[in-house]
Amino acid sequence: MKITFICTPPNLSGGNRVIAIYADLLTEMGHDVTIVAQPHPHVSRKQALKRFLKGQRPQPRPEKSHFDNMKARLHLTPNTERITDDDVPDGDVVIATFWTTAYMVANLSAAKGRKFYFVQHHEIHNPLYSELGAASYRLPLRKIVVSNWLRDVMRSEYGEGDVPVVPNAVDHEQFVFHPHDKRSVPTVSLMYSGKLFKGMDISLKALDIVKKRLPELSLLAFGTIDPLERLPLPGYATYHKSPPQTDIPRIYAASDVYLFGSSSEGFGLPVLEAMACGCPVVATRTGCAPDAIRDGFNGYVVDIDDVEALADRLVRVLSAAPDVWKTMSQNAANAVESYSWKDSARIFAACLEEH
Structure with missing residues (x-):
């Protein structure tokens, strides 16, 4: 399959980490995978001064991200505001990964592929965008969620009756259990x-x-x-x-x-x-x-x-x-021994193929 993930600016968030893991594993499975992401917005001196006067600390652009050194392709768009048909390759599947990208995916042409929404969180907690976040789950996009809790939210809050769950997993080569005693200091x-x-x-x-x-x-x-x-x-x-x-x-x-x-x-x-x-x-x-x-x-x-x-x-x-x-x-x-990223990637791919 030709698969495209539509993402917010690259960073070190847990959500982007999961996307990067799936993008690389799907690539290893033989799929043609591209991540299309927005660049970090430029902050003018005037905007920086306004934020300073409001007591907001400057947030430096991250020098690294989970999208660095991937097997999958990464394409940063020239537009910080939106991602359009011109930025996205034609394919079989296109996947929204955040509430803002859900609206972008909903507006893409059918040539970009079947439209999915990979839901990793219930994005309603910022009062500035809670209504837009909630409305994004009502868009005509096929949902994939990462936990039973999120599946229940999609069902009870948005009437989504059949949402597949693809659980996150553990890199057992990085997070290794070495039996040890309880610490002397709690x-x-x-x-x-x-x-x-x-x-x-x-x-x-x-x-x-x-x-x-x-x-x-x-x-x-x-x-x-x-x-x-x-x-x-x-x-x-x-x-x-x-x-x-x-x-x-x-x-x-x-x-x-x-x-x-x-x-x-x-x-x-x-x-x-x-x-x-x-x-x-x-x-x-x-x-x-x-x-x-x-x-x-x-x-x-x-x-x-x-x-x-x-x-x-x-x-x-x-x-x-x-x-x-x-x-x-x-x-x-x-x-957690049985939680495997490779198993989850196979389930993820099956969800994309079945819908």
């Missing part, structure tokens, strides 16, 4: 984000409660931005900004439990990656967490925004006897 890891739906405020409140119960608590955090003034990390945190991908498994393996406090998440890839490294996970009931985690077996799942429950389950894992924790660690790794 240690939590998390991915830091300033996005409201990531639930960083909830996670930090839960950690405050845990710190009172376990004063020796340590936190390992990583992310792509500097911690925000409205969401400061506590003094007992060690922060890794934009760590190399090879360092992330070490962070998971150096912690007793991974904290995932999102209020809404299409999948939540760090949940699987932490588990693959033998790190039990305490998570909110969103994304892949309800599918991957069994309470008391390899972690815990609690209701969204339930600070007390998050804190309680964190304490349970951190206070577990060494042999109990080691069993949870092994169970976490075992639970």
Whole structure:
């Protein structure tokens, strides 16, 4: 098949990482794959000054992205506003990957291929575009989602009765389980984000409660931005900004439990990656967490925004006897052994061919 992914500007987001993985695996399977992406918009001095006066920090253009050094072709369009027929090769399949690109794909000619919408998140949480985000799911595009949670959202909110689920997976060559003992100092890891739906405020409140119960608590955090003034990390945190991908498994393996406090998440890839490294996970009931985690077996799942429950389950894992924790660690790794990117890519290709 000739397959085209329509994407936002290249970056290091988890969503773009998944697209890059599928683009390369589909290429290896013999398909002709192109990623068409918008370039990063130019910010004039006047715009930069306005943002500065509003207290907004300048956001440098990312020097690297998950689209670097791919087997699939990458085409950056000259237009920062939209992608049109002139930018997209004729083909069998064209795939929207974000709510803005869904509108672009809907307007492409039939020559560009059957139209799909690869949904990795429920994009309604920014008040500036929540209505447009929601309306994008009503466009006449065939949906593919990454979790049962998203499938249920598409069904209940938008009347989509038959949406295939293609779960994300784990690179088992990168995220490797090396059996190890519980840490001598109780240690939590998390991915830091300033996005409201990531639930960083909830996670930090839960950690405050845990710190009172376990004063020796340590936190390992990583992310792509500097911690925000409205969401400061506590003094007992060690922060890794934009760590190399090879360092992330070490962070998971150096912690007793991974904290995932999102209020809404299409999948939540760090949940699987932490588990693959033998790190039990305490998570909110969103994304892949309800599918991957069994309470008391390899972690815990609690209701969204339930600070007390998050804190309680964190304490349970951190206070577990060494042999109990080691069993949870092994169970976490075992639970995600079957998640394979190659298997998911085959399912993804089958969805494109069947519809």
